[in-house]
Amino acid sequence: MTNEVFIQCRGLSKTYKKGETTVTPLEALDLDVPRGEFLALMGPSGSGKTTLLNLIAGIDSPTTGSLTIGGRELGKMSRGKLTEWRSRHCGYIFQLYHLVPILTAYENIELPLLLEKELSRKDRKEKIEAALDLVGLSGRADHRPSELSGGQEQRVAIARAIVADPELLVADEPTGDLDRESAKQILDLLQRLSGEMGKTIVMVTHDSKAADAAHRTLHLEKGQLVDSGLIGMDASSAGGEI
Ligand SMILES: Nc1ncnc2c1ncn2[C@@H]1O[C@H](COP(=O)(O)OP(=O)(O)OP(=O)(O)O)[C@@H](O)[C@H]1O
Numbered sequence: 037m038t039n040e041v042f043i044q045c046r047g048l049s050k051t052y053k054k055g056e057t058t059v060t061p062l063e064a065l066d067l068d069v070p071r072g073e074f075l076a077l078m079g080p081s082g083s084g085k086t087t088l089l090n091l092i093a094g095i096d097s098p099t100t101g102s103l104t105i106g107g108r109e110l111g112k113m114s115r116g117k118l119t120e121w122r123s124r125h126c127g128y129i130f131q132l133y134h135l136v137p138i139l140t141a142y143e144n145i146e147l148p149l150l151l152e153k154e155l156s157r158k159d160r161k162e163k164i165e166a167a168l169d170l171v172g173l174s175g176r177a178d179h180r181p182s183e184l185s186g187g188q189e190q191r192v193a194i195a196r197a198i199v200a201d202p203e204l205l206v207a208d209e210p211t212g213d214l215d216r217e218s219a220k221q222i223l224d225l226l227q228r229l230s231g232e233m234g235k236t237i238v239m240v241t242h243d244s245k246a247a248d249a250a251h252r253t254l255h256l257e258k259g260q261l262v263d264s265g266l267i268g269m270d271a272s273s274a275g276g277e278i
């Protein structure tokens with residue numbers, strides 16, 4: 037982990053209006069995430085975890101406040117620019133993998149690379165094989181999702197998330213549907229991705245054992261952080277080692 041703040045949220049809020057009702061899943065949130073940190077977010081159902089994750093991943097835009105990632109202000113980007121930013125800089129890992137069932141592991145991992153027109157078939161092959169090797173599934177390239185275990189499917193999904201080499205990975209309950217042993221393999225992999233490859237990882241989880249794999253755990257309640265999300269201000273109560 038470095039001292040450089042990679043993700044910075046200041047006064048970050050998200051509001052949805054449905055008819056007469058206004059819902060505010062996130063309210064005036066301040067958060068610093070250093071480059072290379074593996075951060076876990078916990079909190080009760082409806083506390084705003086997925087909303088925060090989707091803002092950080094550039095899937096949704098904040099209503100007010102600022103969100104800067106790698107020096108770029110995401111809140112000011114148009115929809116098109118945000119989509120372009122996301123495809124280059126952020127890999128998303130879902131609880132239920134979201135693999136395409138009719139494609140093989142190799143073809144699923146290839147999907148994000150098809151957006152990069154300048155990459156040749158050979159370049160793609162090298163990257164896909166490296167990603168398969170990293171997640172320990174080199175022998176399963178030709179298998180479809182239905183021929184893989186849940187843990188293997190999640191490893192293919194992680195290979196797909198990292199194949200284009202984004203600096204940031206967001207994971208929404210990546211171990212939520214897995215047994216202990218498969219969950220441990222996924223968490224070990226995420227630790228390696230931050231520790232050895234310098235990826236910044238933000239992971240939502242309900243499982244405190246999964247959160248233990250992260251450098252730091254923050255808790256959300258009613259759209260606000262219970263612990264300070266700022267580095268150096270309250271590191272002890274944040275449970276972090278930074
Ligand atoms: N698109 C939307 N329109 C209206 N309300 C929304 C929308 N997205 C989220 N919300 C509301 O925002 C609140 C926070 O939702 P969010 O999904 O971020 O919570 P969560 O902490 O991830 O919950 P869970 O652990 O159950 O996944 C909820 O009350 C939810 O109903």
